[in-house]
Amino acid sequence: MKSKTLASAVRVLPLLLLVSGTCALAQESRPIHLTGLINDYSPLDANIKGSPYEMHGQWSMDVNAEQGTADFLADMTMSDYGTTAGVLDATKGGAGAHTHHIGLTNVKITWNMTGCPTYATSPPKLGFQLNSTVSFLTGNGNNAPFETNPPSSTLQVCVSGGDDVKYSIPVSNITLVFGGPASTHFGQQAIHGVALAASDSPFGDR
Numbered sequence: 001m002k003s004k005t006l007a008s009a010v011r012v013l014p015l016l017l018l019v020s021g022t023c024a025l026a027q028e029s030r031p032i033h034l035t036g037l038i039n040d041y042s043p044l045d046a047n048i049k050g051s052p053y054e055m056h057g058q059w060s061m062d063v064n065a066e067q068g069t070a071d072f073l074a075d076m077t078m079s080d081y082g083t084t085a086g087v088l089d090a091t092k093g094g095a096g097a098h099t100h101h102i103g104l105t106n107v108k109i110t111w112n113m114t115g116c117p118t119y120a121t122s123p124p125k126l127g128f129q130l131n132s133t134v135s136f137l138t139g140n141g142n143n144a145p146f147e148t149n150p151p152s153s154t155l156q157v158c159v160s161g162g163d164d165v166k167y168s169i170p171v172s173n174i175t176l177v178f179g180g181p182a183s184t185h186f187g188q189q190a191i192h193g194v195a196l197a198a199s200d201s202p203f204g205d206r
Contacts, residue, residue, distance in 0.1 A: 031062040031063055031064045031070075031071075032062070032063040032064075032065065032198060033060065033061070033062055033063075033198065034060065034061040034062075034063065034159070034171060034195055034197075034198050035058065035059065035060045035061075035195070035196050035197050035198070036058070036059055036060075036174055036193055036194050036195040036196045036197075037056075037057070037058055037059070037193055037194050037196060038055060038056065038057040038058065038059055038074060038076060038174075038176070038191060038192070038193035039055070039056050039192070039193065039194075040055050040191045040192045040193070041053065041054055041055065042055065042186060042187040042189065042191075043187060043189065044088070045187060047184065048184060048185065048187055050080040050096050051080065051187070052080065052081065052088070053078045053079065053080050053186075054078065054079055054080070054093065055076055055077070055078050055186075055191060056076065056077050057074055057075050057076030057077060057100075057193075058074070058075050059072065059073065059074040059075075059174065059193060060072075060073050061073075061157075061159070063109070065109075068108060068109050068111075069106050069107060069108055069109060070104075070107055070109050070130055071103075071104065071105050071106060071107070072102075072103065072104040072107070072130060072155075072157050073101070073102070073103050073104075074100075074101070074102040074103075074176070075099070075100075075101055075102075076099065076100045076101075076102065077097065077098070077099050077100075078096075078097070078098055078099075078100065079093065079094045079095060079096055079097040079098070080095050080096045081093055081095060082095045098139060098140050099138075099139070099140055099141070100137065100138060100139060100144065101136065101137075101138040101141075102134060102136070102137050102138075102155065102176075103134065103135045103136045103137075104130055104132050104134060104135055104155060104157065105135040107130045107131070107132040108130075108132075109128050109129075109130060110128060110129045110130070110131065111128050112127075112128070112129070113126075113127040113128070113129065113158060113160055115129075115156070116129055116156070116158035116160065116175065117158065117175045117177065117190035119173075122162070124160035124161050124162055124172065124173055125160075125161075125162050126160060126161055126162070127158060127159055127160030127161065127171075127173075128158075128159055128160075129156060129157060129158045129159070130155075130156070130157040131154070131155075131156050131157075132154065132155065133151060133152060133153065133154055133155075133180075134147075134151045134153050134154070134155050134182070135151070136151060137151055137153055137182060144182070144185070146181045146182065146184055146185045147181055147182065148181060152180050152181060153178055153179065153180040153181050153182035153183075154178065154179035154180050154182075155176060155177070155178055155179070155182070156175075156176070156177040156179075157174065157175070157176055158173075158174065158175045158177075159171055159173070159174050159195070160172070160173045160174075160175075161173060161195070171195045171198065172194065172195055173192070173193070173194065173195065174192070174193040174194070174195060175190040175191065175192055175193070176190070176191040176193070177189075177190050177191070178191075
């Protein structure tokens, strides 16, 4: 089992080395800093108050490949749609606007995409994932009203990409899937985003 895990890590490590723009990762022992955007919509669901939601935000991740751990942070805005005569009205977007801050801290990296959301066209070929209980999940700067204290919601973060190194960033995609209390607000579907930049900067330099 240990050798299988190591082999998976070896296959994904070249992707991380390319993202960092340097082959001195082991020598410097500095985390690789990834950043990107989140842009998606949640479906209309009778079990989710206020749905469907429009979701936009930014994310960042510190990947310490040598230790096999990562930190993840997402800042997201959400809003729903107003209604006309009880019917959702796209001209009344921006209703119920609010924010969320979501974090995972020191989570073990799984060096494969097993169980990650799939893509119908041009599927990513490489990737890794984080799976853990969230370290924090806020709503407008407070503990989110649907979240327990301490948090009990889970989050799967899948980072993936292809082998065509355009823009010097083989990591191109990210998905978030919530479980537990958070799924009653975000839904159980994958929330999609894109990778924008990578460096070996400290986590706080966004």
